[in-house]
Amino acid sequence: MTEMNQAILLRRRPVGAPNADDFEFVETAMPQPGEGQVLVRARFLSLDPYMRGRMSDAKSYSAPVALGAVMEGQTVGEVVASRAAGFAAGDTVLGGYGWQRYSVVAPERLRHIAPGEVPLSQNLGLLGMPGLTAWVGLQDIGMPKKGETMVVSAASGAVGQVVGQLGRIIGCKVIGIAGGAAKCAFVENELGFDRCLDHRGDLNQQLDEACPEGIDVYWENVGGAVQAAVWPRLRDFGRMVMCGMVAQYNEAPGADAKGAPPGPNLGPVVRKRLRVQGFIVSDTGWGRYPQFRAEMLGHIASGRMRAREDIVQGLENAPAAFMGMLNGANFGKLVVAID
Ligand SMILES: NC(=O)c1ccc[n+]([C@@H]2O[C@H](COP(=O)([O-])OP(=O)(O)OC[C@H]3O[C@@H](n4cnc5c(N)ncnc54)[C@H](OP(=O)(O)O)[C@@H]3O)[C@@H](O)[C@H]2O)c1
Numbered sequence: 001m002t003e004m005n006q007a008i009l010l011r012r013r014p015v016g017a018p019n020a021d022d023f024e025f026v027e028t029a030m031p032q033p034g035e036g037q038v039l040v041r042a043r044f045l046s047l048d049p050y051m052r053g054r055m056s057d058a059k060s061y062s063a064p065v066a067l068g069a070v071m072e073g074q075t076v077g078e079v080v081a082s083r084a085a086g087f088a089a090g091d092t093v094l095g096g097y098g099w100q101r102y103s104v105v106a107p108e109r110l111r112h113i114a115p116g117e118v119p120l121s122q123n124l125g126l127l128g129m130p131g132l133t134a135w136v137g138l139q140d141i142g143m144p145k146k147g148e149t150m151v152v153s154a155a156s157g158a159v160g161q162v163v164g165q166l167g168r169i170i171g172c173k174v175i176g177i178a179g180g181a182a183k184c185a186f187v188e189n190e191l192g193f194d195r196c197l198d199h200r201g202d203l204n205q206q207l208d209e210a211c212p213e214g215i216d217v218y219w220e221n222v223g224g225a226v227q228a229a230v231w232p233r234l235r236d237f238g239r240m241v242m243c244g245m246v247a248q249y250n251e252a253p254g255a256d257a258k259g260a261p262p263g264p265n266l267g268p269v270v271r272k273r274l275r276v277q278g279f280i281v282s283d284t285g286w287g288r289y290p291q292f293r294a295e296m297l298g299h300i301a302s303g304r305m306r307a308r309e310d311i312v313q314g315l316e317n318a319p320a321a322f323m324g325m326l327n328g329a330n331f332g333k334l335v336v337a338i339d
Pocket residue numbers: 048049050129130133154155156157158159160177178179180183199221222224226242243244245246247248279280281282325326327328329330331332333334
C-alpha cells in the first residue's frame with residue numbers, strides 16, 4: 001500500500017481566537033519530487049505565535065496562507081528522495097515546508113543539519129528560529145551589558161528561555177515574567193534566572209520588589225497588561241526589544257483605530273531617551289545562523305544553556321496545541337512529533 005501524506009489546511013480566516021473549524025486535516029497521495037526538487041519527511045513541526053498572523057489577510061511583513069493551502073511552519077526531518085544537487089536520501093534537514101508529513105521542497109528552502117548534535121526537535125527551538133530570534137534581538141537591539149537589569153516576558157517560552165539565559169551568561173540581573181507558579185519555579189530553578197514574577201499576581205508590586213532601581217532592557221514577548229506594567233520602569237537610555245505581543249494577536253487588526261482601549265502613553269520614550277525597536281528574525285538572522293549555532297552549541301556544552309520543550313504527539317493535534325499556545329497552555333517550546 002502506498003503511504004499517504006497528511007496535512008493541515010487553513011479552512012477559514014479566524015475572527016478573534018482561532019477554533020477547530022478554521023483548520024482541516026486531510027490525507028492525500030504522497031507527493032513525488034520533480035527535477036531540481038527534494039522530497040522531505042518531517043519528523044517534528046514547530047508551532048509558533050507568528051502563525052496566527054499568517055491566518056489573517058491583514059497587511060503584514062509576510063503574505064498570508066491562502067485559504068485551502070497547507071498551514072505554514074518550520075519542520076525538521078529527513079530527505080526521502082532527491083532530484084536536486086547537494087541533497088541525498090537520508091540527509092537531515094531543517095526548513096519551512098508546513099504542517100504536513102511529506103513535502104516537495106525547493107533546495108534553497110532547506111538547510112543541512114548535523115544529526116546528533118542535539119535532540120532532533122531542538123533544531124526547531126533552542127537552535128531554531130526562536131533561539132536565533134533571541135540571539136539576534138539581543139545583539140542588535142537589547143545590547144545588554146554586565147550588571148544591567150533585564151526583564152523578559154513569556155520567560156518559560158521558546159524565545160524567552162534563550163533570551164534570559166543569554167542575559168545570565170553576559171552577567172545581567174535577569175527577571176522573568178511567566179504565567180503560574182510551575183513556570184516561574186522552572187525559570188528560576190532550571191534556567192537560573194535571578195527571579196521570575198507571575199503575571200497572574202500583582203505584577204506591579206512584584207516589579208517594585210524585584211527591580212527597585214528600574215530596568216535597562218525589556219524583552220517584549222507579550223504586550224497588553226504585562227507591557228503596561230513593565231515599560232514605565234525603563235531607566236534612562238533603556239532598550240525595549242519589541243519581539244512580539246502574543247497577548248494581542250487575536251485582536252482584530254486596526255482595533256486600536258476603532259475604539260479599543262488606548263495603548264500605553266509612550267511619551268517618556270523621549271524624556272528617557274529610550275530605544276524601542278521592533279525586528280523580524282528573518283531580516284538578517286538566517287544569514288548569521290552558522291555563527292549563532294556554533295555559539296549556542298558552546299553554551300550547551302558548557303551547561304549554561306538548556307531548553308524545555310512541550311512535545312505534542314500527532315499532526316492531527318497541532319491545531320488544538322496551537323490554539324492553546326495563544327492562551328499560555330504550552331510549557332516550553334511547542335513542537336509536534338509527527339510520527
Ligand atoms: N520578531 C520576531 O522575529 C519573532 C520571532 C519569534 C517569535 N516572536 C514572538 O516572540 C514571542 C514569544 O514567542 P515564543 O515562540 O517564544 O512563544 P512561547 O513563549 O513559547 O508561547 C507563548 C507564551 O506567551 C504567553 N502568553 C500568551 N498569552 C498571554 C497573555 N494573554 N498574557 C501573558 N502572556 C501570554 C504564554 O506564557 P505565560 O503562560 O508564561 O504567560 C505562552 O506560553 C511571541 O510574541 C512571538 O510572536 C517574534
